């Protein structure tokens with residue numbers, strides 16, 4: 001009998017401790033302060049919400065356009081039909097990812113600028129991550145350019161599709177001067193033209209941006225521009241304080 005009582009107490013204890021460790025439902029997340037640009041410009045495949053001082057963006061990194069990097073039996077497969085005569089397909093295929101970006105809701109210039117790292121440094125409007133100008137540690141991008149598909153993206157070893165340069169599907173379906181996405185520091189990235197002029201890196205500061213008004217920020221904001229010349233999207237360091245990405 002004593003043993004039975006002890007067993008009962010033990011089971012009760014397990015049940016109580018389990019119920020205590022259950023995660024509490026929906027915390028303090030609110031959607032009320034999500035800026036309109038985040039509500040309206042991202043593809044429906046990207047989940048976007050505000051969490052405290054951050055905007056959270058969740059993406060599978062699957063492009064909303066065709067690619068030779070989908071399986072040949074997939075309806076999204078399209079053989080290479082771009083303009084690079086030296087195109088060589090890499091051995092990787094597009095695989096769904098689980099990326100969570102947390103970027104500052106109110107981006108600010110950081111005093112000590114931090115370097116971008118390999119892997120996602122930002123997210124484009126269709127959820128495909130933006131990578132920096134390197135193929136690997138101290139490796140220039142040059143060796144990888146020939147594996148960019150007709151929309152300027154390619155998958156890396158784990159199947160994560162990404163852009164290092166102008167995402168041609170996005171600029172073709174919006175415009176060359178439109179919003180492209182955001183870097184981890186919360187500052188927006190625009191296409192290569194502004195007020196009818198095609199920009200180059202020499203028009204921009206060392207981080208590859210400048211402060212001016214844009215369609216989405218009429219009062220002016222610091223923003224990056226994509227250019228056809230290296231370093232393409234960012235100069236190697238974030239202008240603002242970087243948020244985080246988990247994968």
Ligand SMILES: [Zn+2]
Pocket residue numbers: 131135144154156162164
């Ligand atoms: Zn790459």
Ligand SMILES: [Zn+2]
Pocket residue numbers: 190194210212223225
């Ligand atoms: Zn600009």
